[in-house]
Each structure stands twice: as structure tokens, then as C-alpha cells.
Amino acid sequence: MRPKLTQQQLAEAACVALGTIRKIERGERGVSDSTLDAIADALGVDPARLRTDRDVAQTRVHDALPALSAAIAAYDLPEDGPVRVRHELREAVQEATQWRLAAQYTQIARELPGLLTELLRAYHVAVPDERAKAAGLLVRACRSADAVAYKFGARDLSARLIDVMRWATPEAEDPLLSASVAYVRTETFFAARAYLSGLRALHQALNAAPAPVTAPEIAARGSLHMRAAVIASRARDASTAVSHLSEAREFGDRVTEGVYCGIAFGPESVRTHEVSVAVSLGDEHVGRALEIADEWKPPKDLPAERRSGFYIELARAQLWSGLPDDAFESLKVARHIAPQHTREHPWVRQDAATLRRLKRADSESLTNFAEWCAAI
Structure with a gap:
């Protein structure tokens, strides 16, 4: 989290009106998902940390999974609709890739159903000379959608997305x-x-x-x-x-x-x-x-998903080596780097539950962490 931002600085960083920030902090108004995401991005935190309901971010992603499934259900027979020009689609796919590497899964869950539908249309209406580029964009977008499906436990959907990727890849003509x-x-x-x-x-x-x-x-x-x-x-x-x-x-x-x-x-x-x-x-x-x-230690310019994975793996090694304090610190570092990735990782839940059993003396912080990642 960025330290000591004033309300004015936060408003400017999030592109939200100063009056809105003040009302939200005073509890005088609710906050939409888009505003919450903008504030979270400005603070450098997962939107879930700004909610009193710890299940909100998880629920938002899970609620979006049926839409992702529907987007690829008729991959070979997409409905008619608008299609943006290729450079705009390319920019949208690149943005989705950045969200994946940064473990910003709520962004992917919100935007990818519509993008996948549009890319399937683009692929099917493309003239032969453009078909390979359209296929490449589709494969890359499916990769980002798969990150959400796989990490949030929708393994059947993940497998279907991979099947679509394998179906489209030969058309991309890119080894x-x-x-x-x-x-x-x-x-x-x-x-x-x-x-x-x-x-x-x-x-x-x-x-x-x-x-x-x-x-x-x-x-x-x-x-x-x-x-x-x-x-x-x-x-x-x-x-x-x-x-x-x-x-x-x-x-x-x-x-x-x-x-x-x-x-x-x-x-x-x-x-x-x-x-x-x-x-x-x-x-x-x-x-x-x-x-x-x-x-x-992994440098900060390494993608957040990979850095958090390092600390999740390290925590398990530390736990197995009889270093529970170090393991808990590593889990907290992983959470700070990529909260959504850390929270959904099954090893984090298992290890947090084990740590809580081993260290009852520090029960409050461990319990809070275990509740956050649904280990208890």
C-alpha cells in the first residue's frame, strides 16, 4: 500500500472526485465496484482489503465464471455483434495479459467474457489474410481467462478454455x-x-x-x-x-x-x-x-503472480523445516504482493490452518489470516 496519501492525493491518483472520497470515508455514501477498483489501484491493494465483507472479491470472480463459460460455449458459432478494429482488440488483449501477470483477477473476470465473445466474432469474420492475427489474439485472451478459471477452482472451465486455445493455435501459424x-x-x-x-x-x-x-x-x-x-x-x-x-x-x-x-x-x-x-x-x-x-529474493520487476508464488512455496519449506514464524511472515509477504493469488492458493489455506494449530499463542493474527484465506 502506498503510504500516507492525503484525500486530495488519493482522489487525483484514483481519478475520483475529492468530495466522493470524503463521503466514502465518512460512510455517507456507498461505493460502486468501478470506484472501489480505482481507489484500490491508487492505493496498490486488492479491492477486497477495502471491503468489510471479506468474501466480496471472491464472490465477484465466482459470479463471473458462468459468463466466461457462456462466452466460449459456442466458440465455433458466435452470435452476431460489433467488432472493434484490430489495434483496439490487440490493446485490450495486452491489458488482460498485464492483469494476469499482476494477479488482478477481478479485472479479468469483469472484462474477459465480453472480450472473448468479441474476439470469437473477429476470428470468424476475418478475411483469410487476417485470420492468423485474430487467432493469436483469441489464444492470448483465453490464456488470461484461464488464469482466473484455474486459480479459482473451475478446473472444467479451465480445460475448456485450453481446448479453445489448442483449437485456434494452428490458425495462428506461430510456433x-x-x-x-x-x-x-x-x-x-x-x-x-x-x-x-x-x-x-x-x-x-x-x-x-x-x-x-x-x-x-x-x-x-x-x-x-x-x-x-x-x-x-x-x-x-x-x-x-x-x-x-x-x-x-x-x-x-x-x-x-x-x-x-x-x-x-x-x-x-x-x-x-x-x-x-x-x-x-x-x-x-x-x-x-x-x-x-x-x-x-525475487526482484520487484518480476510479475506479482510469480513473486507471490515464490513466497508461498518458501512458506511451505519453512513450515516443514520447523520455522513457523518465518512461514507466517512469508505468507504475509505473498499476500502483500498479490492478495488474490495468495488467497486462492490451496497451499496457503492448508499452511495457514496448520500454523494456527501450531501457534495458539499468536492466535489473533493467525486467525485473521486464516479467516481471510478461508482456511477456517
Whole structure:
């Protein structure tokens, strides 16, 4: 949260009238969702923190899931309607990607149903020369919608969105986009705990990926290795996980940290995945996560979703290592970075419940946190 903003400064930052800010603070008027989001953005916090009802943000996202489902139900037969020019659609898709990387899921839930419907129209009415670009935009928008579906537990909807992505990707004629979709598809294998099948799918994607010459091509291949390391570690295949992690590290050292085809990749992202692999392997590997955290922290320019994930993984390693105080601090850091991502993460709920049982002496703050993430 930005410190010590005056009412005037907050009004200017949020583009809300000063009188409105004063009335809201005095409780003299309600606040619309759009105004709440503007104020939350200005303060740098999740809108849920400004509500007395802790379930509001979660409810808003869950309420939007049927609309996302409806948007892709007739993906091959969209209804007639308006379609913006391509550069406006491209800007809307880019904005949705930024929301995903920043873990701003309420924004995605509100805007993506209409955008997906419009992009499907654009794809079906596109002339042949424009079809590939329309397909690419559709795939990228589905990726952002999938982030909400997957993280909020709508796994069937997530799988359907991925199917639409796989349906449209060949039309995009972009091998880098195909690699990106293979990366995202791994979610279905995580959800089903079909780790070996997921690993085979990633190996197939690696074989089909373009030669790693340019930075985006290097990042595509490195991202697939990064993902393969994690799913191999979930299968408790340490040697395969370490091998893929080594490949990812090699590719990561060849590019600048950045977002390539919608995926954050580079040496910093690989480092966060070292922690993920160590925690997934468990047992004697957990200490490696603590070693990494002792010497390195994810930089602030890394996407919020990835940074919060690092601290969520670290908290689990600390808890397993008998460091409950450190684990709770890591969970609070994750919450500060990306509240919505942290709140919806199943490991956060499990670990918060465990911490509350272990540390009754500090029951008030732990209970508040556990209630916030629905652990109790």
C-alpha cells in the first residue's frame, strides 16, 4: 500500500472526485465496484482489503465464471455483434495479459467474457489474410481467462478454455504461441495429478519448438524446460527434474528477464522455479529452498503472480523445516504482493490452518489470516 496519501492525493491518483472520497470515508455514501477498483489501484491493494465483507472479491470472480463459460460455449458459432478494429482488440488483449501477470483477477473476470465473445466474432469474420492475427489474439485472451478459471477452482472451465486455445493455435501459424499453449496445457495434468502424461506432452512440445536462436525462441524452449522440471518434481522424479532445471537455467542465462509470448522467463524466473522444484520433491530437497531464500529474493520487476508464488512455496519449506514464524511472515509477504493469488492458493489455506494449530499463542493474527484465506 502506498503510504500516507492525503484525500486530495488519493482522489487525483484514483481519478475520483475529492468530495466522493470524503463521503466514502465518512460512510455517507456507498461505493460502486468501478470506484472501489480505482481507489484500490491508487492505493496498490486488492479491492477486497477495502471491503468489510471479506468474501466480496471472491464472490465477484465466482459470479463471473458462468459468463466466461457462456462466452466460449459456442466458440465455433458466435452470435452476431460489433467488432472493434484490430489495434483496439490487440490493446485490450495486452491489458488482460498485464492483469494476469499482476494477479488482478477481478479485472479479468469483469472484462474477459465480453472480450472473448468479441474476439470469437473477429476470428470468424476475418478475411483469410487476417485470420492468423485474430487467432493469436483469441489464444492470448483465453490464456488470461484461464488464469482466473484455474486459480479459482473451475478446473472444467479451465480445460475448456485450453481446448479453445489448442483449437485456434494452428490458425495462428506461430510456433512460439504453440509452445506457450503447451506450457499452459500442463495445468490440466497438474489438476488430474497425471504428472507423467504431462511430462510426455512437454517433451513433445520441446521436440516441436523452434530452434533457440532469437530471444523469444530461447525463452520458449527454456520455459518448457522450466515447466517440465516442476511436473517431474511432482512425480518425484528427481533426476529428470534436475536435468530440466539445468536446461532451463542454461537458456535463462542467455536472455534478459522479461515476458515472452505471455510467459515470464529469464534467470530470475528460473530461480523461483528452483524453489518450486525443491518443495515439490520434498524430504532432503527442502533445504535447498531455504538456501536460495537466504541469498536471493525475487526482484520487484518480476510479475506479482510469480513473486507471490515464490513466497508461498518458501512458506511451505519453512513450515516443514520447523520455522513457523518465518512461514507466517512469508505468507504475509505473498499476500502483500498479490492478495488474490495468495488467497486462492490451496497451499496457503492448508499452511495457514496448520500454523494456527501450531501457534495458539499468536492466535489473533493467525486467525485473521486464516479467516481471510478461508482456511477456517
